[in-house]
Amino acid sequence: DAGVIQSPRHEVTEMGQEVTLRCKPISGHDYLFWYRQTMMRGLELLIYFNNNVPIDDSGMPEDRFSAKMPNASFSTLKIQPSEPRDSAVYFCASSNRTEDGYTFGSGTRLTVV
């Protein structure tokens, strides 16, 4: 298995632009998580899905952030409009009901200038 695949690895955009981050979870995993990591705030859970349904989005910073999971093999995190304070590394993780924890992707480093 190729693991959790995220794209792009790096994204540089101008303030006000729309940004879309993509994630392909591990096949067979029915949980998908979006995390954000910054030096100041560490790793923060933004939202998670179970069987493609959003379960808890209380970590989403504000309405500029939205996430979708149209099917079991794909999810997106969209920021519109982007702001410099959104600069961070965004991780996607997936899991199933085992005691093996979450498998994280390599992350997308977002820089908003």
Next chain:
Amino acid sequence: LAKTTQPISMDSYEGQEVNITCSHNNIATNDYITWYQQFPSQGPRFIIQGYKTKVTNEVASLFIPADRKSSTLSLPRVSLSDTAVYYCLVGGLYSSASKIIFGSGTRLSIRP
């Protein structure tokens, strides 16, 4: 929310055993204890998970006392490649994923 406290940093030498302790005084009955490792520019990687007593796998051991208010991750014979940040988490397996919080972690530095 189950809060965890771990040392900010630790140093050790190659070949030594390293023990990182995490305190979680308000752990709930159904909470598990999970440890992750993170290298720079990579996502966290699952190391080990346990509920009580001792758990061992090919890379680490996890010691949990009877009161479960703390846990110790033990890395045997560390090498330079074990230099990373280690996170201790507590939480229910999936019923309360939003309550599983990554703390600040312990930055482990291994020297030759």
